[in-house]
Amino acid sequence: MSNLAPQCQQLQTQVEMILQLLHQEPALRSQDITSVQISLDKAISPRFEIVFAGAFSAGKSMLINALLERELLYSAEGHATGTECKIEYASANEERVVLTFLSEAEIREQAIFLCQQLGFNTVENINKQDVIDLLHQGCDMIIQKEGGESKSERAKLAKALTLLLDGYVANRERINTLNNATYSMEQFNFSNLKEAAGYARRGSNSAVLKRIEYYCHHPLLEDGNIIIDTPGIDAPVAKDAQLTYAKIQHPDTSAVVCVLKPASAGDMTKEETELLETMRENAGIRDRVFYIFNRIDETWYNNQLRQRLEDLINGQFRDSQRVYKTSGLLGFYGSLLKQTSQLDRFGLDSIFAESVKGLDGKEETPQFVYAFNNYCVSSGKLSPSQFRISINGFESPNQNYVRILNEQGTPLIKQLIQDSGIEEFRNAVTRYLTKEKRPQLFKNLADDLGDICIKLEKHYQTIQRDLDSQPREIESMKEYELQKLNQQLQQVGRYFNQHINEEVNQIINNHCEEFENDFRQLQSKMIRRLDELLDTFSVADAYRRATLSHPRNATAPLLAILVEAFYYLSNQLEDILTESCEQVIGNLFQQLMEKIRKSEYYRQLYRLLGNDGGIELQVKEVEKLITQALVTAARVECDRFVKESPRFYNEGTFSIYQFRQVLEQTSQSYGAESVIEAQPAIRQLLKLDFEPKVSYTIRQSFRQTINQTIKTQLLPMGEKQADEILQLYPQARAYLEKSLQQEAEEKIANNQRLLNQVEEKIQEYNTAVLGINNCLQAMQLYEHLLPVIGGEEV
Secondary structure, three states, rough: OOOHHHHHHOOHHHHHHHHHHHHHHHOOOOOOOOOHHHHHHHOHHHHHHEEEEEEEOHHHHHHHHHHHOOOOOOOOOOOOOOOEEEEEEEEEHHHHEEEEEEHHHHHHHHHHHHHHHOOOOOOOOOOHHHHHHHHHHHHHHHHHHHOOOOOOOHHHHHHHHHHHHHHHHHHHHHOOOOOEEEEEHHHHHHOHHHHHHHHHHHHHHOOOOOEEEEEEHHHHHHOEEEEEEEEOOOOOOHHHHHHHHHOOOOOOOOEEEEEEEEHHOOOOOOOHHHHHHHHHHHOOOOOEEEEEEOOHHHHHHHHHHHHHHHHHHHHHHHOOOEEEOOHHHHHHHHHHHHHHHHHHHOOOOOOOHHHEEEEOOOEOOHHHHHHHHHHHHHHHOOOOOOOOOOOOOOOOOOOHHHHHHHHOHHHHHHHHHHEEEEEEEHHHHHHHHHHHHHHHHHHHHHHHHHHHHHHHHHHHHHHHHHHOOOOOHHHHHHHHHHHHHHHHHHHHHHHHHHHHHHHHHHOOOOHHHHHHHHHHHHHHHHHHHHHHHHHHHHHHHHHHHHHHHOOOOOOHOOOOOOOOHHHHHHHHHHHHHHHHHHHHHHHHHHHHHHHHHOOHHHHHHHHHOOOOOOOOHHHHHHHHHHHHHHHHHHHHHHHHHHOOOOOHHHHOHHHHHHHHHHHHHHHHHHHHHHHOOOOHHHHHHHHHHHHHHHHHHHHHHHHHHHHHHHHHHHHHHHHHHHHHHOOOOHHHHHHHHHHHHHHHHHHHHHHHHHHHHHHHHEEEEEEHHHHHHHHHHHHHHHHHOOOOOOHHHH
16 A cells, blocks of 8 residues: 555564464464465555456446546447556646557457458458558448447447557557557647547547556545456457456456446356456455446346346345446436536537547437437336426437437436446445555455464463473472373383384285385296296206106106106295295385384383383394294295196196197107107196196285284284383383483473573564554454463463
8 A cells, every 4th residue: 555554564574473483383384374465465555456347348448437537448339449458546737648559460460350250351461551441441331231330249340440440540650560669648749638538538549559557636546546447358359358367367456346248138148257257266356346237227128137137136146245237328428417518519519529420421329319318218217207308209319318408407417327326336436445445455464364363372372381381390300201201101102003003004905115016026036937947947857857766667657757847846936935035024124123213202212211122122023923934834835836736637628638738749659758859848738737826826825824924923013012111111210310310401491492482482473463453453443453462361
């Protein structure tokens, strides 16, 4: 804000102190402070931007003119402009306008787009007069065919293209090819704001302006209030519409006047719904939204429209505090009529002079005149007893307009302004900006900051109570620590047992990544070893061993060869499985012991006992038991490989077919040659039997054996060791008494240091809060004061 109260000059420093104190507390750092930072920025900012947003031709510019009671912005039925308009405060003798033009490239882009919409050929060069003349002819034909420039969407687009081309021709020397040129009003030789605004308001000029910055003298613009007019959210040029959405999302936007068209359209459009959602996403806007249902006069002549609008307001907007129904057209020009008389035909020769001029010299009827005449005879707003009004068919609309005003005078004008809703809207905005805005911004800041202050207050009080409850004398501290010893030992044992349970649970649920990697290596070793054994198996060696076992015989049957092979493969696989088991369990317990040593309970145990209470010995003992159990289980598992699998001889299987083929081949002679020649087939036969057995072992049965063995050994050990740690109280007391004198002294000193620190923080907190509360009191926000931490509260 431009004029902060003296009590609020240090507000930013005070709020930042609160946030800094919050950040110093690890337990509170997760608190989201975004809303506080946004609220603080809004409260101390010297600018307060109010953005007018809505659909194309919703009447935003007209409402701004009505709000300021000055005809600043160009406003015409169907005129869609991409011009960004900003209105800021200036003293009475410093009013001015700054104009920024579109570049030639941007004008060409808009012209091409409008030509495409109208079905014209692509514009090659807008600098050629014959091209411009041709486009003018096409636009004039469309407007005449449609019955007027505001009679249809196509006619409105044609009018927009006409204005764009006229504006380019009229201002060609001021427009750069690629860059946007900016001029002050002095460069145009304008002596005052009225002349500059008149130039900018002219339709053709407005069409080629990218940005207009007005600096005018009006009480609503004081205190940093800035009014922003934006292109329609459904403007014909999509890039223009995106400017509005970007502005709604911008952090500088503080309030929005949302101008909606359901009064004339009947329903919310997709773009209007998207606009409302976009506003809700900007935390800097909050509830600072004015919902304006403009063109309310159209519902006066259509009962269905009126009912649909009421249903919409009572449904979707029932919880909104700032909802207004207006006719910007009737209200604004109705206000201007107060400065007219019969001498200028009630504005036809002054306010509406430009729009009265026709193309062929005939007098045109301004849009306001049509709306005014309609209001007088068809709206049902005027009391027949107070206003006796008629429309004469033998008179033109302009003649009827002049006659009615001449007959009815000021009372009719006042009633028109009242029925338009403009005064209610203007009063509401004026009241908000001059009386409600500043207290509301500070209220939002106080509410957002309140939650943080309460948490800090409770946090500091908890620390103080905890420190105050601890002994201040050395002997008392020693006794206090010894009394806690039994509880601390119990807690250490519980944490150890809990740790063991968690580790076992991770293993049996396949969530221990290190163990899973080791077990996958065991599986890979078994598979690779089986492949190596099968690839290198020698039938000749097996034949030799079979005949050595039976010295009286000179030959050996196939079954003897298979027997030797089964024993050989099983024993070799047993060696690799037992070795891998020892490695897996060794790695598991090494990692487990490392985790135990790094744990807080282990360090606490060393502090209490001077040793680990036998944990490492117990863990090593359990490792030894588990290793022995799994080695035995591995031997039993591999010993079963000696036995053929039941399906080995099943009829119809490939294995029995392979066996018969091998048997037939080896029975051709009694020598070793026929058996050795069948070596590939014998290896294949062995593979058919061993691969399923090994796969079942490493993928199913043996993993279950490992899990069950670890669980049945480790869990009881954890529970038993927890009890044994608790039984070490005498040793812990004796050990602790040796170092307790020095530890008690250090702890008392540390407690005092922590107490001093928290008291200093409380003092800093109270200083900041008292400063903020002084500011809130200056705003008369007594119900939103922040909590102060006092001695009686601790």
